[in-house]
Amino acid sequence: MKKTLLILGLGTTMLSSCVTLGKYEALEATNNQIRKEHYVTRQELLDLQEEYSTLQRQYQQQSTDLADMQAVRLNQDDSIHLLQAQIGDLQLAVDTLIENYSQKIAGQNKSLAQAQSLLASRTKELTQKDKDLAAKDKALDAKEKAMKEKEAEMQRKYNALEKQEAATKKALQAKEKELESVRNSVTKALVGFKDKGLKVEVKDSKVYVSMESKLMFASGSWTVSKEGQEAIKGLAKVLEENPDLNIMVEGHTDNVAFKSATAVKDNWDLSVMRATAIVKLILQHGPKINPARIEASGHSEYAPKVANDTPANKAINRRTEIILTPDLNALLKAVK
DSSP states (O other), X not given: OHHHHHHHHXXXXXXXXXXXXXXXXXHHXXXXXXHHHHHHHHHHHHHHHHHHXXXXXXXXXXXXXXXXXXXXXXXXXXXXXXXXXXXXXXXXXXXXXXXXXXHHHHHHHHHHHHHHHHHHXXXXXXXXXXXXXXXXXXXXXXXXXXXXXXXHHHHHHXXXXXXXXXXXXXXXXXXXXXXXXXXHXXXXXXXXXXXXXXXXXXXXXXXXXXXXXXXXXXXXXXXXXXXXXHHHHHHHHHHHTOTTEEEEEEEEOOSSOOOOSSSOOSHHHHHHHHHHHHHXXXXXXXXXXXXXXXXXXXXXXXXXXXXXXXXXXXXXXSEEEXXXXXXXXXXXXXXX
């Protein structure tokens, strides 16, 4: 009985620490019921044992009386046999009751063991879930840390980009100012040719010096006129003073076909020859200019400024353009 009560106590302790409140209350109620039934059974057993002891004493007393009354024994045999039969029946009833309650307690112990097993299984499952949750929390913490590091890195890059953007903007502003200064210098150097087909303008961060053919070349010729040479001479001095400018010389014609018996046979050849003639003059009058800064190209009639539909428009399209562009490498160095 004490062992059973100890198991019930341990079961109650385990139930109170490992299961949810609802399951605990259900198991606690079952346990209380078993305790009540066990107490009733034990009380009934004690009562039967007391009754059995009383009967035993009665039997002993009757046996004593029987010894004293041997004379009348033969007359009381039926009563003695009946009493012995009653005692036997009572003993059998007690034994049967004890057996039944023993089986009932065994069944209750089995149920309690099953409940404890289920509780242990649920506890193990909850423990595993706790471990899984802890692992997920750890992984989440790692991801959060990585995300914060990534955000910090992005912020550093953003700050660096902002700094670089500011430096680039500053450098571009400086280059724009430099280009405007170049334009002013070129305009000043070529001021005498303003009304003779020469135009200076800043467009797309470049300085364009556009010279019409009437200023530079005779019709069908790629030899620079004296007036054109004077213009190039003044321009070359400005280019010497601005070594960070790249120089592109482009030759253009109208759509009137050029025919010649020389090696220069068409408008393509003519536009290229005029461009290279200008390049050679620039280098001649600007000996400090690095030839690697200069490029020459011919576009023939295929890059007109206006439609070739009138003599005036054709004159506009017959031109040489000198395009001055800031050196990007110098700009990048300024940004860095």
